[in-house]
Every structure is written in structure tokens, then in C-alpha cells.
Amino acid sequence: MIREMKSAVSSSLLNSKFLLNPIPLSRFISLKSLFLPKLSLTPITNLPSSSSSSAPLRSISSMASSFNPEQARVPSALPLPAPPLTKFNIGLCQLSVTSDKKRNISHAKNAIEEAASKGAKLVLLPEIWNSPYSNDSFAVFAEDIDAGGDASPSTAMLSEVSKRLNITIIGGSIPERFGDRLYNTCCIFGSDGELKAKHRKMWGVLELASAMISGAHLLCYPGAFNMTTGPLHWELLQRARATDNQLYVATCSPARDTGAGYTAWGHSTLVGPFGEVIATTEHEEDIIIAEIDYSILDQRRTSLPLNKQRRGDLYQLVDVQRLNSE
DSSP: OOOSTTSTTIIIIITSTTTTSOOOGGGEEOOSOOOOOOOOOOOGGGSOTTSOTTHHHHHHHHHHHTTOGGGSEESOOOOOOOOSOSEEEEEEEEOOOOSOHHHHHHHHHHHHHHHHHTTEEEEEOOSSOSSOSSHHHHHHHOBOTTTOGGGOHHHHHHHHHHHHHTOEEEOOOEEEEETTEEEEEEEEEOTTSOEEEEEEOOTTHHHHHHHHOSSOSEEEEEOOOOTTHIIIIIHHHHHHHHHHHTSEEEEEOOOOOTTSSSOOOOOOEEEOTTSOEEEEOOSSSEEEEEEEETHHHHHHHHHSOGGGGOOTTTOOEEEHHHHHHO
16 A cells, blocks of 8 residues: 555655645646637437437547547656556554653554554554644644654654564654644655655645646545544545545544544545445544555546546646746
8 A cells, every 4th residue: 555665655655746745736827718619519319310320429439539638737747657566455553642652652653563464565644643633732742853763753663663564654644843843744664664755734635636646546645534524524535536536545544532632533444446435444443454456447447537538628737847847
């Protein structure tokens, strides 16, 4: 969800690096205005009787080919390497969190080890798993991730465990101190124990997925939706992003603590490329082990060829930075 981070998720989360290293929206501009052409379509029921029954289908097919889907992105998306593994198990660790940081780190370590013992090659942790989810806690629990070592015991643990168990860990998120600023930061460690990528949370990533991701196989979202947005939006957004982009979506939440200042919804979930819920849990602490099979993605994308239906004749997503550098 693997020999190293560049393996099973290389063509998914890491190489779709817009999620891990978000690109400002100002980098992307639209060059075309949305002026719809005037169409004169003869109703199918009014076609001349001499027309063959397949004529309407040929006309529709011809119209679709004029959409120029390859021009919907400029420059065209970079091809991603095929993942060396097509099947593997992902582990979603829905953890309880307390005000004891050492306990939280040890508890996460035990959960990762348990997930790996059950066959997980990719392990996903929740959002803010080493600290209570509260503004007054973030500054106290924040770590200097870049400094590492004793300055970041949470990531030091993730590095040690990923190397020892030969797995990839998407380390949920922890409060990060960078200078005089605080960030909600996700770190990804490969099976060599090295930090492969770091993402500082930004709002709107779920709605940016379609715009930013091309060719990805898996999107992973550590999250902590509350008791209002959780029942309304948590599963809805996951299934929508999986359907929009025809890929897997994995989410991991903290377990629910009704005595905490912030009450998480829970329900960590894996969703398949047709928007189907493959595995999920309730709100209690739990570890989900589920199989991801990349080989079915081509089948799904062939059955519903969304990429071939993009309206390159009407709009473009332009990567200005890359366009200017080529």
C-alpha cells in the first residue's frame, strides 16, 4: 500500500508527489475560456430511415475523439513507472491517543509491528498520533523533524521500525516545529529507514486530487474528521476521489475518545477504484489488513475511460513551471 519506498507506492503516492510536496495553485492556470460551441444535433429519432442503426454510435464516437483529451493537461502528464508489486497488503492502524507522548510512540510502534506480522508491507498511521488533537498541545508535542534523533523521537521510531521490518510506513502526521512555525506534517519512510518524503498539511487536498494526480494508483490520507463532518463526509469524499481518479484511497483516523477535547470519527477505510468499500472499521482502536491489487486498475479504467473523455477542446490544466523549463 516492497523493498523500498520507490517500489509498491513509487507509482502511486510518492511519484504523485503533488500530495507530498504540494504545488501552489498559482503554478497552474487555465488558458482557455469556457465557450461552448454551437451544436446542431439531429435527434436520433429523426434520423433518415436509410441511416444504419450504428450511425448514431459512430457520430458519438467521432465527437468524443474531437475532445482532444490529451490536450487537457499541458504539458502532458509524465508517465510513472509500473510498480514492481501488483499485489500487497496495507495496514491501517487506528490508534488511541493520550497525553503521554512516550506511551503514544510506544503504542504506535507496537501497532506497526502487529500490522507487519499480519503481512502488511505498507502501514498507514492516523493524523496527529503522538499528541492530543488540540491547539494547546501542538506546541508542546512538536518535534524538529529535520534535526531527527532526540529532537524527533516519533520519526526516529518510524525510521528504526521501517528498516527493521523491511516495510514502508506512511507516518500519519505529527506536530512539526520549523523555526517559529508549527506544521501538521506527514513523513514517509522506506524499508531502508530513510525519510523519502514529507508533506505539510494543506486544506483542500481532497478536491485537488483530480487536478494534481495523473497515473497514481493509491492515495493515502491520514485524517481526523470530527463527529459532524465524519458521518457526513468521511466515506463520501473517499469514495468520490477513488471514483474520480479510478484508484485506491486509504484513510486512517485516530480512534474515538469521547473524553478528549476533539472527538474523532474513526472509521479508517480502504476504498477501491470503482468507489467500493473494501475494508473499514468502527470507531474503536483497530488494525485493518487489506489487499491492494493494482492489476485491476487497467480493467476499471478500460471499462470507464474517463481520461479519454477529458475536454481538451474546452479547458486545459497548464503546469506553467514545467512548461517554462522545457
